[in-house]
Amino acid sequence: MHYNLALIGFGNVARALARLLVRKQDILKSKHDVTFSFTGISTGRHGHAVNPNGLDIQKALELVESGKDISALSVKPLADSMEVIHHSQANFMFENSPVNTETGQPALDHIRTALNLGMHVSTANKGPVVHGYRELTALAASKGRTFRHESAVLGGAPVFSVMREAFPLAELESFKGIFNATTNVILSRMESGETYDEALKYAQKIGLAETDPTNDVDGWDAAIKVAALVTVLWDTPMTPQQVNPTGIRGITSEMIAKAKAEGKRYKLVCSAEKVNGDIKVGVAPQLVDSSSSLYGMMNSSTGITFRTDVIIDYSIVLSEKPGMTGGPVETAYGLFADFVNIVK
Amino acid sequence: MHYNLALIGFGNVARALARLLVRKQDILKSKHDVTFSFTGISTGRHGHAVNPNGLDIQKALELVESGKDISALSVKPLADSMEVIHHSQANFMFENSPVNTETGQPALDHIRTALNLGMHVSTANKGPVVHGYRELTALAASKGRTFRHESAVLGGAPVFSVMREAFPLAELESFKGIFNATTNVILSRMESGETYDEALKYAQKIGLAETDPTNDVDGWDAAIKVAALVTVLWDTPMTPQQVNPTGIRGITSEMIAKAKAEGKRYKLVCSAEKVNGDIKVGVAPQLVDSSSSLYGMMNSSTGITFRTDVIIDYSIVLSEKPGMTGGPVETAYGLFADFVNIVK
Numbered sequence: 001m002h003y004n005l006a007l008i009g010f011g012n013v014a015r016a017l018a019r020l021l022v023r024k025q026d027i028l029k030s031k032h033d034v035t036f037s038f039t040g041i042s043t044g045r046h047g048h049a050v051n052p053n054g055l056d057i058q059k060a061l062e063l064v065e066s067g068k069d070i071s072a073l074s075v076k077p078l079a080d081s082m083e084v085i086h087h088s089q090a091n092f093m094f095e096n097s098p099v100n101t102e103t104g105q106p107a108l109d110h111i112r113t114a115l116n117l118g119m120h121v122s123t124a125n126k127g128p129v130v131h132g133y134r135e136l137t138a139l140a141a142s143k144g145r146t147f148r149h150e151s152a153v154l155g156g157a158p159v160f161s162v163m164r165e166a167f168p169l170a171e172l173e174s175f176k177g178i179f180n181a182t183t184n185v186i187l188s189r190m191e192s193g194e195t196y197d198e199a200l201k202y203a204q205k206i207g208l209a210e211t212d213p214t215n216d217v218d219g220w221d222a223a224i225k226v227a228a229l230v231t232v233l234w235d236t237p238m239t240p241q242q243v244n245p246t247g248i249r250g251i252t253s254e255m256i257a258k259a260k261a262e263g264k265r266y267k268l269v270c271s272a273e274k275v276n277g278d279i280k281v282g283v284a285p286q287l288v289d290s291s292s293s294l295y296g297m298m299n300s301s302t303g304i305t306f307r308t309d310v311i312i313d314y315s316i317v318l319s320e321k322p323g324m325t326g327g328p329v330e331t332a333y334g335l336f337a338d339f340v341n342i343v344k
Numbered sequence: 345m346h347y348n349l350a351l352i353g354f355g356n357v358a359r360a361l362a363r364l365l366v367r368k369q370d371i372l373k374s375k376h377d378v379t380f381s382f383t384g385i386s387t388g389r390h391g392h393a394v395n396p397n398g399l400d401i402q403k404a405l406e407l408v409e410s411g412k413d414i415s416a417l418s419v420k421p422l423a424d425s426m427e428v429i430h431h432s433q434a435n436f437m438f439e440n441s442p443v444n445t446e447t448g449q450p451a452l453d454h455i456r457t458a459l460n461l462g463m464h465v466s467t468a469n470k471g472p473v474v475h476g477y478r479e480l481t482a483l484a485a486s487k488g489r490t491f492r493h494e495s496a497v498l499g500g501a502p503v504f505s506v507m508r509e510a511f512p513l514a515e516l517e518s519f520k521g522i523f524n525a526t527t528n529v530i531l532s533r534m535e536s537g538e539t540y541d542e543a544l545k546y547a548q549k550i551g552l553a554e555t556d557p558t559n560d561v562d563g564w565d566a567a568i569k570v571a572a573l574v575t576v577l578w579d580t581p582m583t584p585q586q587v588n589p590t591g592i593r594g595i596t597s598e599m600i601a602k603a604k605a606e607g608k609r610y611k612l613v614c615s616a617e618k619v620n621g622d623i624k625v626g627v628a629p630q631l632v633d634s635s636s637s638l639y640g641m642m643n644s645s646t647g648i649t650f651r652t653d654v655i656i657d658y659s660i661v662l663s664e665k666p667g668m669t670g671g672p673v674e675t676a677y678g679l680f681a682d683f684v685n686i687v688k
Contacts, residue, residue: 020654024513027513028513031513156655157655157658158506158510158511158655158658161509161510162502162506162510165505165509165510165685166502166505166506166509166510166681167502167681168680168681168684168685168688169368169371169372169375169680169684170677170681290640290642291642293640293661293663295640296634296637296639296640298634303659305663310364310673310674310677310680311500311501311502311662311674311677312663312665312674313662313663313665314501314502314660314661314662314663315647315659315660315661315662315663316658316659316660317637317658317659317661318655318657318658318659319637319649319656319657319658319659321656321657329654330654330655330656333514333654333655336512336513336654337510337511337512337514340512340513341509341512344512
């Protein structure tokens with residue numbers, strides 16, 4: 001089976017995905033008899049391109065990474081991402097446009113359109129999960145297609161597929177975790193003596209925090225991940241606004257030093273619990289001690305602990321590994337895994 | 345679809361499984377249209393029973409748990425476990441006879457027989473995984489059946505299914521972990537000041553360590569789990585003898601106190617690494633510091649960290665949860681999950 005792939009969004013993650021697909025193309029062919037070509041690419045600032053016979057992906061990567069436009073690769077002029085979807089003749093779309101916490105757009109419209117055109121869809125974007133999970137899942141089913149989103153939390157490390165495939169008929173009672181790497185780096189470095197400002201600058205320097213760090217430090221990135229997990233795992237729509245996060249700006253060096261002296265740590269704890277059918281959620285800094293599964297998650301490590309009626313405390317941890325490639329490649333793998341699991 | 349189930353071995357885990365199946369029977373029916381009855385039970389010391397129309401499982405549980413024999417429930421006299429398999433008319437067998445590290449018997453013969461009779465098989469027994477994985481997997485395939493073993497390591501917490509379903513086309517480069525709860529409890533309590541003998545007595549009192557603790561403290565339980573993971577995840581046969589474990593008897597209170605003063609801990613570290621096609625394995629006490637994913641796994645917590653070419657350090661941790669039910673129920677869930685994943 002041959003797949004025409006559309007890449008909507010062509011940032012770090014989508015480009016890492018393109019390289020991963022190329023690197024794994026032989027094993028995809030030998031193990032699952034699947035081949036692919038890239039027939040549509042839509043970028044934020046470097047134009048759009050389609051070619052139903054396959055775009056030169058190496059050329060597209062080179063162009064974008066040297067700040068150039070890809071429009072010259074296209075067999076027809078295109079005004080926007082929607083035209084890429086319509087003219088790509090793709091049967092699988094990867095949606096990686098920038099996340100919009102409040103509306104889920106434009107990802108939501110991209111995905112609706114692609115599903116209506118008969119494409120499978122995988123996204124790393126939390127917006128459409130939070131704002132359209134039920135609708136998109138139902139739409140996909142009605143078209144005989146699949147909508148997946150493994151990379152929406154914990155940066156591509158398997159989480160949704162673990163709960164879906166490895167926990168059959170288990171009842172999820174609660175989860176808690178550390179979902180935001182930037183705040184965890186800041187809190188870890190403050191424990192080593194840095195001020196908040198120094199720690200934030202470091203997180204920005206290594207490319208983790210954005211110039212405007214609001215989304216991370218005020219807890220919104222964590223909150224949308226909590227909302228995405230609640231939405232999918234309990235099939236219960238929830239928005240980040242309902243999570244109503246408290247960020248880490250109120251945590252001072254003095255508070256951290258005092259906690260450290262008592263063998264404790266502040267963590268931006270994400271939690272959700274089902275109590276008598278109600279779901280209680282939270283994102284807020286909390287003191288944890290060494291008996292907590294979250295205590296050992298330092299720096300850019302993130303993780304989640306699930307409590308179910310059968311396996312009580314099961315944790316998944318994505319550890320920091322200094323000096324090794326992670327980040328975009330790991331997030332790209334979540335998209336790749338969705339692709340393989342759908343087409344195999 | 346209706347399944348006739350044979351329970352070969354009816355100890356703590358198998359009895360927890362029977363109760364779990366009964367507890368989940370409504371959701372199995374409503375979600376997957378699967379029903380079941382127990383048509384064969386073979387115990388170690390309380391006899392054997394078959395009834396193709398279904399045995400009274402509550403009665404069987406009561407009898408065995410009050411030390412009585414179940415033979416009176418049988419529609420025919422049975423000499424041994426093999427006769428239970430032959431006369432159960434089962435189409436799914438759960439194999440939970442006592443593990444034999446050196447030969448894998450009698451589990452190996454039980455499973456061969458069941459597969460040849462057209463049954464699916466799930467086992468919590470590490471013996472047949474280590475001594476027969478390739479053969480049993482091939483035999484199952486040739487009969488259009490499935491052989492699974494989720495509960496063979498990490499007490500029923502999803503591990504094999506995570507690697508199989510959630511890591512498609514990933515290359516496993518190495519794993520390391522803490523696989524034996526008894527030795528981890530002993531080392532944890534020695535860190536709190538107990539002697540080896542006191543800590544061992546505690547582990548025996550809570551039902552974790554056996555009267556003869558050799559299998560745990562000399563590293564053989566850990567070694568067979570390493571062998572099972574290598575055998576399955578790299579499809580490379582390996583025996584616990586090849587792992588050649590070093591246990592914890594050589595670790596003194598003085599060594600532990602010295603390590604603690606340096607912010608380190610001894611852990612019975614299980615490891616395996618693929619280097620240029622060769623697989624290097626080990627089970628031995630090692631000093632770890634707080635940068636290790638194993639450092640925080642205390643008491644009866646166990647876990648594993650996988651390094652792959654795509655997701656670098658991905659850990660699964662099954663945490664101790666004092667006062668909560670775990671143990672047999674969790675191991676039983678691994679068997680239940682195999683069942684659901686095969687029959688759904």
